[in-house]
Amino acid sequence: MPCFSFCFPSHIKHLHSDGDSDTGKQEPEKENEARALKSHNPTVLSVTKYDPKQALALFMRYADSDNPDLIGPEGFEMLCNDAQILMDGAMALILSWQLDAQEMAKLTKDAWTKATSVLKVSSLPQLNVVVRDINDLLILRRPPLQRSGNKNVKESNEPYSRTRYWSYAEDSKKAFQELYTFSFSLAKPQPSRNIDMETAVALWSVLLVPVYPLMSEVLTFITEKATFKAANKDLWNMMLEFCQTVDTNLQGYDSDSAWPTLLDDFVTWKKSKQAS
Amino acid sequence: MNRLHMGVTFSKYMSMYTAAYNFCTNGKTGYDSLGPGRDLYMSLNRYFGSHVASTLEKLEQYEHEPLLALYAKEWGRYTTGAKYVNQLFMYLNRQWVPHERDEGRTEIHQVYTLALVKWRDWLFRRMQGNSSKLAVAVLELIERQRDGENIDQSLVKIVIESFVSLGIDDANPDTECLGVYTNYLEAPFTEATRACYKHKSEEFIADPRNNISDYLLKIEEWLKEEQDRVDRYLHSQTRNTLTRTCEEVLIEAHAQYMCENAQSLLEDGKAAELQLMYSYLSLISNGLELLRHRFGAQVKNAGLNAVSAVLGEEGIDAVNPTHYVTALLEVHRNYSEIIPKSFNADTAFVTSFDKAFSDFINRNAITALSRSKSPELIAKHADLLLRKNSKLVEEHDLETELNRVMKLFKYVEDKDVFLNVYTMKLAKRLIHGACASDESEASMISKLRDVCGFEYTAKLQRMFTDVSLSKDLTDNFRERSHDMDVGFDVMVLGTNVWPLNPPGHGFTIPREMQTTYYRFQHYYQLKHSGRKLTWLWNYCRNELRTSYLSQKYTFMASTYQTAVLLQYNKHETLSLSDLQTATSIAPEILTQVLGVLVKGKVLINDETEQYDLNPHFKSKKIRVNFNQPIKFDAKSESREVMKTVDEDRKYLIQATIVRIMKARKEMKYQPLIQEVIAQISHRFGPTIPDIKKAIETLLEKEFLERTGNARDTYAYVA
Numbered sequence: 006m007p008c009f010s011f012c013f014p015s016h017i018k019h020l021h022s023d024g025d026s027d028t029g030k031q032e033p034e035k036e037n038e039a040r041a042l043k044s045h046n047p048t049v050l051s052v053t054k055y056d057p058k059q060a061l062a063l064f065m066r067y068a069d070s071d072n073p074d075l076i077g078p079e080g081f082e083m084l085c086n087d088a089q090i091l092m093d094g095a096m097a098l099i100l101s102w103q104l105d106a107q108e109m110a111k112l113t114k115d116a117w118t119k120a121t122s123v124l125k126v127s128s129l130p131q132l133n134v135v136v137r138d139i140n141d142l143l144i145l146r147r148p149p150l151q152r153s154g155n156k157n158v159k160e161s162n163e164p165y166s167r168t169r170y171w172s173y174a175e176d177s178k179k180a181f182q183e184l185y186t187f188s189f190s191l192a193k194p195q196p197s198r199n200i201d202m203e204t205a206v207a208l209w210s211v212l213l214v215p216v217y218p219l220m221s222e223v224l225t226f227i228t229e230k231a232t233f234k235a236a237n238k239d240l241w242n243m244m245l246e247f248c249q250t251v252d253t254n255l256q257g258y259d260s261d262s263a264w265p266t267l268l269d270d271f272v273t274w275k276k277s278k279q280a281s
Numbered sequence: 282m283n284r285l286h287m288g289v290t291f292s293k294y295m296s297m298y299t300a301a302y303n304f305c306t307n308g309k310t311g312y313d314s315l316g317p318g319r320d321l322y323m324s325l326n327r328y329f330g331s332h333v334a335s336t337l338e339k340l341e342q343y344e345h346e347p348l349l350a351l352y353a354k355e356w357g358r359y360t361t362g363a364k365y366v367n368q369l370f371m372y373l374n375r376q377w378v379p380h381e382r383d384e385g386r387t388e389i390h391q392v393y394t395l396a397l398v399k400w401r402d403w404l405f406r407r408m409q410g411n412s413s414k415l416a417v418a419v420l421e422l423i424e425r426q427r428d429g430e431n432i433d434q435s436l437v438k439i440v441i442e443s444f445v446s447l448g449i450d451d452a453n454p455d456t457e458c459l460g461v462y463t464n465y466l467e468a469p470f471t472e473a474t475r476a477c478y479k480h481k482s483e484e485f486i487a488d489p490r491n492n493i494s495d496y497l498l499k500i501e502e503w504l505k506e507e508q509d510r511v512d513r514y515l516h517s518q519t520r521n522t523l524t525r526t527c528e529e530v531l532i533e534a535h536a537q538y539m540c541e542n543a544q545s546l547l548e549d550g551k552a553a554e555l556q557l558m559y560s561y562l563s564l565i566s567n568g569l570e571l572l573r574h575r576f577g578a579q580v581k582n583a584g585l586n587a588v589s590a591v592l593g594e595e596g597i598d599a600v601n602p603t604h605y606v607t608a609l610l611e612v613h614r615n616y617s618e619i620i621p622k623s624f625n626a627d628t629a630f631v632t633s634f635d636k637a638f639s640d641f642i643n644r645n646a647i648t649a650l651s652r653s654k655s656p657e658l659i660a661k662h663a664d665l666l667l668r669k670n671s672k673l674v675e676e677h678d679l680e681t682e683l684n685r686v687m688k689l690f691k692y693v694e695d696k697d698v699f700l701n702v703y704t705m706k707l708a709k710r711l712i713h714g715a716c717a718s719d720e721s722e723a724s725m726i727s728k729l730r731d732v733c734g735f736e737y738t739a740k741l742q743r744m745f746t747d748v749s750l751s752k753d754l755t756d757n758f759r760e761r762s763h764d765m766d767v768g769f770d771v772m773v774l775g776t777n778v779w780p781l782n783p784p785g786h787g788f789t790i791p792r793e794m795q796t797t798y799y800r801f802q803h804y805y806q807l808k809h810s811g812r813k814l815t816w817l818w819n820y821c822r823n824e825l826r827t828s829y830l831s832q833k834y835t836f837m838a839s840t841y842q843t844a845v846l847l848q849y850n851k852h853e854t855l856s857l858s859d860l861q862t863a864t865s866i867a868p869e870i871l872t873q874v875l876g877v878l879v880k881g882k883v884l885i886n887d888e889t890e891q892y893d894l895n896p897h898f899k900s901k902k903i904r905v906n907f908n909q910p911i912k913f914d915a916k917s918e919s920r921e922v923m924k925t926v927d928e929d930r931k932y933l934i935q936a937t938i939v940r941i942m943k944a945r946k947e948m949k950y951q952p953l954i955q956e957v958i959a960q961i962s963h964r965f966g967p968t969i970p971d972i973k974k975a976i977e978t979l980l981e982k983e984f985l986e987r988t989g990n991a992r993d994t995y996a997y998v999a
Binding site (some may be wrong): 199228238239240242245246261262263265266269274 | 645703950951969973974976980981982983987993995
C-alpha cells in the first residue's frame with residue numbers, strides 16, 4: 006500500500022520527491038518544536054498587537070533578494086519553518102490560502118499586506134495560530150473554539166482577528182469547499198487546465214484522506230492503474246462531491262449518475278475486488 | 282290428452298269451444314265471486330297437474346338413454362295435447378287471463394303456458410332434483426358422441442328444446458327466457474366440455490406418437506366438431522361460451538407447449554401449421570406475445586448458430602466474407618418469409634424479427650473475437666462483388682446481390698466501420714482499375730446514401746471525382762509531353778478523402794524514372810501552385826520490358842519490384858544490403874518484394890542475402906504478373922481502419938454533444954445520454970463510457986459546465 010502525503014517542494018535543498026527521506030527527517034528538532042507548538046495553549050503565546058509596519062518588516066525578512074515584492078519558494082519555506090508550519094500536510098496549503106497566494110509557494114507583497122491587515126497578524130506566532138485554528142477545524146475536524154460571551158470586551162485578547170475563523174466555524178462545509186477549490190487553482194500551472202495526477206493525488210491525500218476513508222482506496226486505485234495522466238477541474242470538484250455522497254460501502258453511488266469515468270472505473274474495480 | 286292420435290273434428294272442437302264460452306259467460310253457475318273463469322282455470326290446472334304427476338311416476342323408473350327416449354316421447358305428446366287444449370280454451374285466454382294479469386296476478390298464465398309451468402314445476406324440477414338425472418343423461422350422450430359413437434341426435438335435440446321451452450318469465454311470458462336452459466344444461470355442459478377437453482388434450486399431447494403439428498390439426502378438428510354441435514342441437518346462445526371454453530382448455534392451457542414447440546415448426550419451415558398456431562394464439566390474450574417472443578429467440582438462435590458454423594469452419598482470421606454474408610442472408614430469407622406466410626404480416630412480428638436479426642448480426646461468435654468484424658466482412662463481400670472478374674456473380678445479377686448486401690447493411694450498428702472498410706476497398710478498386718462497372722459502383726453509393734444520408738457517402742463521391750479529374754490530367758500531361766518515351770498514368774487523390782498513407786520509409790527513385798517524375802512534378806506545380814504532392818510509391822505499379830532474354834517478356838511489377846529489377850541493368854548479382862542502399866526500401870518489405878521475384882524465378886537466391894539475375898528465365902506467358910499484395914500490408918490495414926474509426930467516433934460524439942447542448946442550453950445527464958445515442962445510433966452504437974469521456978473532454982475544454990448545485994445537469998458555455 007503506497008503512502009501518500011503532500012509536501013510543498015523544498016527549495017532549500019532542492020528536494021522534490023516526498024519519498025525522499027530528507028523531507029521528513031532533515032530537521033528532527035524542528036519537527037519536535039512543531040509538535041510542542043501544537044500542544045500549546047494559544048493563550049499562553051505572547052500576544053503582540055497588530056502593527057502594519059511589523060507585518061511589512063516580516064514580509065521583507067523572507068522576500069526574494071532580487072524581487073522585494075515577492076516571497077519566493079525559498080523564502081516561503083523558511084517562513085514556514087520559522088512559523089513552525091509543516092510543509093507536508095494541509096498546513097502550508099492553509100497558509101497559502103489565508104495569504105491569498107496565486108502560485109505554489111509564492112506570496113506577493115500586495116496580497117500579504119491585505120491579508121495580514123484583515124487577520125491582524127504581524128508576527129510568526131500569530132501566523133502559526135491562524136493556520137492551526139483552521140487546520141483543527143477543517144482537516145482534523147475538531148469542534149470549533151468557543152466564542153467568549155461578550156465579543157467586544159474580549160476581542161482584543163484574541164491572538165489575531167478571528168472574524169474569518171468564526172464565519173468558517175459557522176459553515177465549515179462551505180469553508181472546506183473554499184480551501185479545496187483554492188488548492189486546485191494554486192496547484193494548477195497557469196496556461197494549463199489540469200494538474201498532473203501525481204500532484205492531484207498528493208493534494209487529495211492531505212485534504213480528503215484524513216476526512217474520508219474511501220478516498221485512500223480511490224488513491225490506491227489511481228496509482229495501481231497508473232493510466233491517469235492529469236486531473237481536470239471537473240474531476241477535482243466531483244471528487245469532493247463523491248466523498249461527500251458515497252460512503253465506504255459505496256452506498257450513495259449510482260451508476261446512472263454523471264460521475265466522471267474515473268470514479269465509475271473505481272467503483273467497478275472496488276466491487277470486483279470485493280467479489281474475489 | 283291421452284288419445285291425441287285420434288284427433289279432434291271441427292264440429293267437436295266447435296262444441297267444446299262453445300261450452301267453454303258458455304261456461305264463462307253464464308254467471309249463474311258460479312259460486313265463486315271471482316267468476317267462472319277462475320273455476321275453469323283451476324280445473325285445468327288440476328288436470329295438467331294430475332297428468333304431469335302420472336308422467337313423472339312413469340319416468341322415474343328410468344335413467345340414462347331410455348329415460349331420454351321416454352321423456353322425449355311424453356314431452357312430445359304433452360305439448361301437442363296442451364296446444365289442443367289451449368285452442369279449446371281460447372276464450373279463456375282472450376278474456377279472463379289478460380284481465381287477471383292486468384290486475385297484477387302474474388302467476389296466471391295462458392293455458393298452454395300453464396301446461397308448461399306445470400311440467401316444469403311438477404315434473405322437470407323434481408326429476409332434476411339433486412341428481413339432475415335428465416341433464417346427466419343428455420351429457421352422457423354428448424360425451425359418447427365426442428368419443429366417436431353414433432347417437433340418436435334427435436333425442437338430444439328434443440330434450441334440449443324442452444329445456445329451452447320451459448324457461449318462462451312470469452312477467453313477460455311471450456319473450457324468450459333461457460333461465461332453465463342456462464342453469465340446468467348449459468352450465469353443466471360447459472363444465473363437462475372443459476373436463477372432457479382438458480383430459481383429451483392432455484392425453485393427446487402426452488402421447489409420444491403425436492407432435493405439435495398433429496395437435497394443431499386436432500384443435501382445428503375439435504373446434505369444428507363443437508361448432509357443429511351448436512348447430513345440431515344446442516341453443517345458439519351457447520356458441521360463444523362453448524368457443525371460449527374450448528379456447529381456454531385447448532389453446533390457453535397449452536400456449537406454453539405450443540410456443541415451445543413453435544421452434545421445430547420454424548426450423549422445418551412448416552408455414553401452414555405456423556399459420557394455424559398464429560390464428561389460435563391470436564384468440565387468447567398474450568398469446569401472440571408469447572409466440573413473438575419465441576420467434577425472436579429462434580431467429581436469434583438460428584443466426585448465432587449460422588455464424589458459429591461459419592466461424593467453426595474457418596477460424597476468425599480466415600472467415601470468408603461471402604460465406605458469412607450467405608449464412609446471414611439464408612437466416613434472413615428463412616425467417617422473414619414466414620411473417621407474411623404464417624403470421625399475417627403482423628408488424629409486431631416484423632419488429633421482433635428486426636430486433637433479433639440486428640442482435641445477432643452485431644453480437645455473435647465472430648464479433649466476440651473481433652469487435653468490428655461483422656460490418657468489415659459485409660463490406661469485404663461487397664468489394665468482392667464489385668470487383669472486375671468477380672467469380673461470385675454474373676453481371677446481370679450484380680444489382681440483386683447488392684440489394685441483398687443492403688438488406689444486411691440496414692441491421693449493422695457500426696455503420697462507420699462498414700464505411701471505413703468500404704472506402705478502403707473502393708480506393709483499392711479505383712487505383713487498381715478493378716471496378717466491374719461504374720454503374721454498379723454508383724448504384725451502390727446511392728443505396729448507401731438512401732439509408733444514411735448524403736454526408737455518409739460524400740467522400741465516396743469525391744473519390745470518383747478525383748479519378749475522373751486524374752484521367753483528364755493524365756491526358757493533358759501526355760499531350761504536352763509527347764516526346765516522352767515511356768507511358769505514364771497518374772492519379773492525384775485528395776489526402777483528406779482517400780484512406781491511403783504514403784510509405785513510412787524512404788524511397789530512392791530509380792534513375793530511369795526520375796525524368797518523368799520531375800517532369801510531372803513541374804507540370805503539376807505550374808497548374809496548381811501551392812498544392813503538395815505526396816507520392817504513394819507503395820501503391821504504384823510499372824510495366825517492364827525485358828531485353829536480356831532471347832524471348833521478350835513484359836513484367837508487371839510493383840514500383841518496389843521495379844526499383845529492384847532496374848538495379849540489374851548495371852549488375853548481375855547484388856547483396857541484400859546493396860539493394861537496400863540502392864532503393865531505401867524498408868528491410869521487412871524489401872525481403873517480401875524479393876521473395877516474390879525469387880519465387881517467380883527472375884532472381885536466384887542461392888546464397889544467403891545474395892540475389893543473382895536469372896539469365897535463363899522462362900515463362901509460358903509473355904506478360905508476367907509479379908504484382909501481388911504484400912501480406913504485411915493487409916494486416917496493418919485492418920488495424921489502421923479500426924484506429925481511424927475510433928478517432929472519428931470520438932469527434933462525432935463530441936460534435937453531437939455540442940450540437941445538442943447548443944440548442945438546449947441546459948440538460949440533465951440521462952436525457953443528454955439518451956439524445957446522443959438516438960442521434961448517433963444510425964452510424965454506430967456508442968457506449969455510455971465513450972459518451973461520458975466525451976463529456977469530460979468538453980467540460981475540460983469549457984464547452985460545457987456543470988450547473989451550480991446540480992451534479993447531474995450540464996450547461997452549454999457560449
